[in-house]
Amino acid sequence: MRLLALTAMLLFACAAAAGDAVPTITDPVTNKRAVHLAEQLRCLVCQNQSIADSNAELAVDLRRQINEQIAQGRSDGEIVDFMVQRYGEFVLYRPPLNAVTLLLWFGPVLLFAAGLAVLIYNLRRRRAQRDEQPLTADQHKQAERLLAAGSEREHR
């Protein structure tokens, strides 16, 4: 009993050795479609694996669902919709572009633009500081004194 629970737990936690999905369809074209679909869908038990990669029981069941629905003549879009209706958009490895995912899609671009703006601003300011700094009257006098002192030393 305990051994059974442990085995089930291990299976469910995807600790089982990773292996490729066993194709259950013999037709190569259909099989390719099934694998392609399974690769786009996240396994919710082991969230960083697609249901094509995962050996979790749920992934096995979902692969079976895909195979059955292909056999029933459903389109790829319909099969993906089937999964999204049940598990939400989180199952999609490539999230759709909508109001919720706007920041997800454009956040990196936004960050890059912000970084670029800060960099340009700082470079401009530094250059401005270097170029336009007219000497004050005191600094002029000091410079002249130094130059005079230098030329005197040369003369000697």
Added chain:
Amino acid sequence: MNRFLVPLAVFIVMVAFLAVGLGLNPREVPSPLINKPAPAFRLPQLHLPDKTFSQQDMKGKVWLLNVWASWCVSCRQEHPVLMELAKSNAVPIYGLNYKDPRDDALAWLKQFGDPYVLSIADRDGRVGIDYGVYGVPETFVIDKEGAIRYKQIGPVTPEALRDKILPLVKALQS
């Protein structure tokens, strides 16, 4: 002064974001089924395989559908909570026995007690897929019209029961 204030502000904002992010549970994926009609099923009962049960039989009642299995470790953790709840008669609990051999399921109920009005057997996990089940145990609160109003992912804790499930059940029943 300003030189340090700006990076400090950025740092504090980042820490705040990371703190919130670390506090979130990535396993809790919001269900798209909330406020939608509970997916239809008709499955044999666990104790009486000749009889079936459907979500339609519960029209007009507020009820809980608890997904459980004898191989599920967290189910043992929530089991005493469900037993207490069943005793209080606050809301009927129905069990969806998920991908479980019948003998194991029956033995488990005999050993730990049976909080369910009845359990239904989802041997191959198809109804589980329709309900978006990915981590047993899961518990659904279903209202009188047959719509899912809440989903508890993972064990029902006394806190979740007190703060979320029971207040919601009460509101739905009135």
